[in-house]
Amino acid sequence: MVSENKVELNKGLRSGYYDRTESSLIVPKPGKLLYRGYNIDDLARYSTFEETTYLLLYGSLPTRSQCDELTSRLVSLRSLPPQVLETIATYRDSHPMDALRAAVSAMSISDPDVEDNSHEGILDKGIRMVAATPAMVAAHHRIRSGLDPIEPDESLTHAASFLHLLFGEHPDPEDAKLIDKDFLLHAEHGSNASTFAGRVAASTGADFYSAMTSAVSVLKGPKHGGAAEAVIRMAHDVGSEENAEAYVESVIGNRGRIPGFGHPVYQDIDPRSVHLRADAKALGERKGQPKWFAIIEAVANSHAMRRRAKLGINPNVDLWSGAIYSLLNIPEDLFVPLFAIGRIPGWTLHLLEQYASRDILRPRLYYKRQEGPGVRPDGPAAMTPSRELSRARARPERDGR
Numbered sequence: 225m226v227s228e229n230k231v232e233l234n235k236g237l238r239s240g241y242y243d244r245t246e247s248s249l250i251v252p253k254p255g256k257l258l259y260r261g262y263n264i265d266d267l268a269r270y271s272t273f274e275e276t277t278y279l280l281l282y283g284s285l286p287t288r289s290q291c292d293e294l295t296s297r298l299v300s301l302r303s304l305p306p307q308v309l310e311t312i313a314t315y316r317d318s319h320p321m322d323a324l325r326a327a328v329s330a331m332s333i334s335d336p337d338v339e340d341n342s343h344e345g346i347l348d349k350g351i352r353m354v355a356a357t358p359a360m361v362a363a364h365h366r367i368r369s370g371l372d373p374i375e376p377d378e379s380l381t382h383a384a385s386f387l388h389l390l391f392g393e394h395p396d397p398e399d400a401k402l403i404d405k406d407f408l409l410h411a412e413h414g415s416n417a418s419t420f421a422g423r424v425a426a427s428t429g430a431d432f433y434s435a436m437t438s439a440v441s442v443l444k445g446p447k448h449g450g451a452a453e454a455v456i457r458m459a460h461d462v463g464s465e466e467n468a469e470a471y472v473e474s475v476i477g478n479r480g481r482i483p484g485f486g487h488p489v490y491q492d493i494d495p496r497s498v499h500l501r502a503d504a505k506a507l508g509e510r511k512g513q514p515k516w517f518a519i520i521e522a523v524a525n526s527h528a529m530r531r532r533a534k535l536g537i538n539p540n541v542d543l544w545s546g547a548i549y550s551l552l553n554i555p556e557d558l559f560v561p562l563f564a565i566g567r568i569p570g571w572t573l574h575l576l577e578q579y580a581s582r583d584i585l586r587p588r589l590y591y592k593r594q595e596g597p598g599v600r601p602d603g604p605a606a607m608t609p610s611r612e613l614s615r616a617r618a619r620p621e622r623d624g625r
């Protein structure tokens with residue numbers, strides 16, 4: 225809490241809890257993450273994206289037949305409705321995240337029950353969205369590259385299908401496994417900025433597509449989902465391990481931020497980054513391209529970042545995912561959309577919780593300006609309310625409640 229004129233400000237809404245959740249537990253230090261009671265380390269090692277989606281949506285890990293059933297539903301919903309494909313084509317020259325935002329919104333056109341915010345209704349819509357987003361991202365990339373979107377192959381897993389839809393070839397199973405784990409590690413993370421945005425929309429009773437579109441929009445920012453893209457751009461700028469120290473010093477000297485470090489909740493290493501670091505290292509070696517790993521590792525080992533690590537500024541989930549995507553030849557501007565594909569189950573779970581709540585999310589802002597003379601009943605005669613109001617209308621609004 226920050227005190228301003230004796231008013232306690234909860235700056236950035238960072239302290240306290242606004243509700244209860246059964247989604248995930250995030251322990252700031254030592255960094256630990258549980259999805260619905262399951263440690264992310266176990267899920268990363270032994271689970272799959274499909275299984276983890278079931279866990280997030282239904283609250284327990286599935287039996288074999290439950291997982292098969294969800295998987296077949298996801299497979300059957302992979303093809304995009306024509307209106308969504310048309311929307312994507314109109315966004316051909318836009319950032320893939322803009323196209324994804326529009327495509328997510330356009331999914332409402334083919335839903336006869338847009339306003340159905342019941343538990344079952346949101347589950348159905350969420351599953352539909354999980355299934356469709358990889359095809360949206362892949363279709364936009366193919367259209368902007370002058371290629372036709374391709375039909376999904378029903379035999380492939382969610383992650384393998386994404387790579388197939390993107391590149392038009394069946395992926396190396398090892399590559400597909402890495403993307404599967406990457407999606408799983410991005411699937412859920414409490415009330416982060418994009419999830420909160422989705423929850424705010426849901427709290428007003430707006431429909432699922434409006435809430436999902438809000439979440440996707442907010443993920444785009446470089447302080448949130450956009451960091452993986454920024455990391456790889458930084459790696460290009462650094463160029464070689466030897467330059468890392470000077471590069472970090474110059475950014476920090478200008479009070480800049482090194483992307484992929486720091487987190488609104490963790491005061492320790494983000495547990496997801498441990499898995500992604502190991503994957504980025506192994507993948508670089510397997511592909512004969514250890515360069516990205518070496519550069520990013522040199523940034524993390526620079527004096528300035530080691531000093532920050534002592535203050536709780538550590539690698540986050542975005543530090544290594546960009547290196548993995550680059551090594552898999554995924555274009556940089558698809559990094560945030562990949563994060564979004566992974567996060568759909570988590571967003572859906574939070575929307576389920578929010579629609580079940582009666583509370584509208586409506587935090588207040590402290591109004592900083594003094595009361596104007598025109599609105600004081602005892603104000604000078606010259607400052608009648610109507611005069612003051614017409615002056616105020618001529619001024620742009622600055623603060624609000």
Ligand SMILES: CC(=O)SCCNC(=O)CCNC(=O)[C@H](O)C(C)(C)COP(=O)(O)OP(=O)(O)OC[C@H]1O[C@@H](n2cnc3c(N)ncnc32)[C@H](O)[C@@H]1OP(=O)(O)O
Nearest residue numbers: 446447448449451481482483484485486487488537540542
């Ligand atoms: C999936 C996700 O959304 S994870 C986050 C992804 N985002 C990034 O990786 C972008 C880079 N990181 C950041 O911008 C920030 O660390 C955030 C936004 C993630 C978290 O911010 P906060 O917890 O509010 O930290 P805050 O901004 O208060 O920083 C406190 C101090 O830590 C230091 N610091 C925090 N992050 C960094 C960083 N990435 N690089 C260098 N120094 C940093 C700064 O010295 C800062 O002090 P200053 O404001 O006087 O310069």
Ligand SMILES: O=C([O-])CC(=O)C(=O)O
Nearest residue numbers: 413415416417488489541
């Ligand atoms: O939790 C946050 O603030 C950021 C986020 O989405 C994540 O780390 O996955």
